[in-house]
Amino acid sequence: MCSRDCCSGQTGKPGNSCADKKKGKGLSDEEKIVPTPQSLLYPYEVIQEIADFIVKGSGMRPRIGIICGSGLGSLADIIQDAKVFEYEKIPNFPVSTVEGHAGKLVVGNLEGACVMAMQGRFHFYEGYPLAKCSMPVRVMKLCGVEYLFATNAAGGINPKYMVGDIMLMHDHVNMLGFAGNSPLQGPNDPRFGPRFPALVNSYNKDLINKALEIGKAMGIESNMHVGVYSCLGGPTYETIAELKALRLMGVDAVGMSTVHEVITARHCDMKVFAFSLITNKCSIEYDDKRDQEANHEEVMAVAKNRQKACCELVSRLIREIHAMPPSGTQAAKTGV
Numbered sequence: 001m002c003s004r005d006c007c008s009g010q011t012g013k014p015g016n017s018c019a020d021k022k023k024g025k026g027l028s029d030e031e032k033i034v035p036t037p038q039s040l041l042y043p044y045e046v047i048q049e050i051a052d053f054i055v056k057g058s059g060m061r062p063r064i065g066i067i068c069g070s071g072l073g074s075l076a077d078i079i080q081d082a083k084v085f086e087y088e089k090i091p092n093f094p095v096s097t098v099e100g101h102a103g104k105l106v107v108g109n110l111e112g113a114c115v116m117a118m119q120g121r122f123h124f125y126e127g128y129p130l131a132k133c134s135m136p137v138r139v140m141k142l143c144g145v146e147y148l149f150a151t152n153a154a155g156g157i158n159p160k161y162m163v164g165d166i167m168l169m170h171d172h173v174n175m176l177g178f179a180g181n182s183p184l185q186g187p188n189d190p191r192f193g194p195r196f197p198a199l200v201n202s203y204n205k206d207l208i209n210k211a212l213e214i215g216k217a218m219g220i221e222s223n224m225h226v227g228v229y230s231c232l233g234g235p236t237y238e239t240i241a242e243l244k245a246l247r248l249m250g251v252d253a254v255g256m257s258t259v260h261e262v263i264t265a266r267h268c269d270m271k272v273f274a275f276s277l278i279t280n281k282c283s284i285e286y287d288d289k290r291d292q293e294a295n296h297e298e299v300m301a302v303a304k305n306r307q308k309a310c311c312e313l314v315s316r317l318i319r320e321i322h323a324m325p326p327s328g329t330q331a332a333k334t335g336v
């Protein structure tokens, strides 16, 4: 008997079990054109298999997960005693298709803490459903990760933001959610989290405050902000009218990622720290004479220039977390 929501109560009917559907047997025309709900793409057991592969393959049980934004892959290069998994070699893992996203998962030690870092994330515009884009966050959870560090390259809408500044995210506007899309769409598996997760206080205030202190100690406080990020579907950069609308909504920085990862992390009760590296200023006036069209080469170049500061911020924050006692039972597990 299958316990999944998609076929519970249907066990007596040939062609209606998950196994039959996988084999493509007995589907009506109507069923064939109905898309699979997002949450059924990666059932708990498949996520568990991927997590087991990583924990066994690395011999480590990470406590902190890092997602490297465009051009910020060097965050994973500073990990020591690293075990590197290419995405192609991880069972059931998607592949990275965007320049500046190497497609490697790095597990090792950073500032004494065991971490796992994604050198390459998955975006909606690559053609992946949101649940697939954020599936690695659930893998992190089942590996034992308590803290998600999500980083991104973003355009600065707040006129005070300069190229190279760092914006600590304290909230988001989920534009893909406004359009009716969510990584949590479909039957809910309570082993991950509740049907209706709350998202207020998603971005851990203690970690934001610690990061601000670290920024001060690094002498970059005037290049650091706390603000609101919004994710659009991409791959086009925004029109001026869209940027004006986002600014009216209180958005400070815009990108094409992170929000669905944060939603997935909060659903399974991970603590979240996220920041945007401002790689370009978004022009929100039609008569702006400056040549400010966003482009990915510029995004990558700015990220490369600022990677040292980003690495230092992440390292120092991880050092502080490592000094704190583990909060959950998962984290209390050491070794494999």
Ligand SMILES: O=P(O)(O)O[C@H]1O[C@H](CO)[C@@H](O)[C@H]1O
Residues within 6 Å of the ligand: 068, 069, 070, 071, 098, 121, 123, 151, 152, 153, 154, 234, 255, 256, 257, 258, 295, 296, 299
């Ligand atoms: O959000 P990350 O992955 O850092 O990348 C940002 O940079 C790319 C556009 O230049 C988009 O993918 C946008 O989301």
